Amino acid sequence: MNYIEILKKGENFLKNNNVKNARLDTELILSKAINRKREEILLNINKKINNKELIKFRTYLLRRIEKEPIAYILGFKHFWNYKFFINKSVLIPRPDTELVIEETLKLLPNNKSIKILDIGTGSGCIVISILKERPKCIATAIDISRKALNVAKNNAKLHQLENKINFINIDIDKYKSYNYDLIISNPPYINSIDYNRLDNDIKFHEPKVALSGGFDGFRVLKKVITKSKKLLKIKGKLILEIGYKQKSRTLKILIENGFYINKISKDFSGIDRCIISTKL
Numbered sequence: 001m002n003y004i005e006i007l008k009k010g011e012n013f014l015k016n017n018n019v020k021n022a023r024l025d026t027e028l029i030l031s032k033a034i035n036r037k038r039e040e041i042l043l044n045i046n047k048k049i050n051n052k053e054l055i056k057f058r059t060y061l062l063r064r065i066e067k068e069p070i071a072y073i074l075g076f077k078h079f080w081n082y083k084f085f086i087n088k089s090v091l092i093p094r095p096d097t098e099l100v101i102e103e104t105l106k107l108l109p110n111n112k113s114i115k116i117l118d119i120g121t122g123s124g125c126i127v128i129s130i131l132k133e134r135p136k137c138i139a140t141a142i143d144i145s146r147k148a149l150n151v152a153k154n155n156a157k158l159h160q161l162e163n164k165i166n167f168i169n170i171d172i173d174k175y176k177s178y179n180y181d182l183i184i185s186n187p188p189y190i191n192s193i194d195y196n197r198l199d200n201d202i203k204f205h206e207p208k209v210a211l212s213g214g215f216d217g218f219r220v221l222k223k224v225i226t227k228s229k230k231l232l233k234i235k236g237k238l239i240l241e242i243g244y245k246q247k248s249r250t251l252k253i254l255i256e257n258g259f260y261i262n263k264i265s266k267d268f269s270g271i272d273r274c275i276i277s278t279k280l
């Protein structure tokens with residue numbers, strides 16, 4: 001079978017199993033199976049697939065119809081300007097989270113050298129993207145999940161930042177190193193009702209610890225704010241990603257903990273997504 005025939009078969013198989021974006025996913029899956037770029041497939045549509053490649057292609061298609069996200073099958077995801085390794089131990093980086101990067105870079109002049117803490121680093125996509133853009137900074141990245149930290153460490157190596165980021169496997173509750181200039185966090189913030197309503201792709205494949213913020217969605221978010229109050233220098237900044245309808249309560253918790261609210265930014269869908277505040 002040549003590429004064009006195999007693409008048609010794959011696309012039909014995914015469509016018949018109710019996978020959205022069946023054509024795109026088939027192209028990506030074929031490119032992974034034959035270890036070539038997607039564009040190369042389209043330029044060589046008459047080339048034949050060998051047996052080994054065909055077995056891989058089928059295996060990936062079967063994973064996709066089980067609703068495994070395409071990013072886990074491919075093993076990477078693009079975020080900001082960079083490529084990140086990912087696996088099932090980490091949340092797939094989301095485009096909305098790029099807002100955190102945008103806001104951080106606006107605050108941080110190119111030549112400034114500051115100390116950053118990333119709480120709940122996951123794949124490391126936030127802290128690594130910031131350090132790539134601001135190479136004079138240094139950072140600590142913590143996560144409660146050891147497996148997630150391993151992925152983040154590999155991503156730091158991939159981007160030649162392993163000497164600039166200190167990775168620590170710890171619950172934010174227990175972390176006790178002070179004097180940060182900037183803390184950033186995209187904590188798990190989905191409440192239990194919304195968690196149960198998530199698409200199966202997310203609920204059955206992405207780690208619960210990365211998504212669930214407990215009954216009201218604030219379990220980790222609250223801890224991040226109360227701890228940041230202690231870990232930041234005076235006038236240090238806290239940049240948080242929050243969920244749908246979490247603005248008012250987050251602002252209240254921030255103000256109760258002595259933070260001044262600098263800015264609230266909306267994501268592409270017009271939802272309040274990122275809060276920038278200063279420790280007074």
Ligand SMILES: C[S@@+](CC[C@H](N)C(=O)[O-])C[C@H]1O[C@@H](n2cnc3c(N)ncnc32)[C@H](O)[C@@H]1O
Nearest residue numbers: 093120121122143144145171172186187188210
């Ligand atoms: C929403 S994910 C964010 C991952 C990554 N920063 C991103 O934006 O794609 C939240 C991360 O927080 C970690 N986490 C959850 N509870 C935590 C806690 N109590 N202390 C430290 N990290 C925690 C999870 O393991 C997960 O990697």
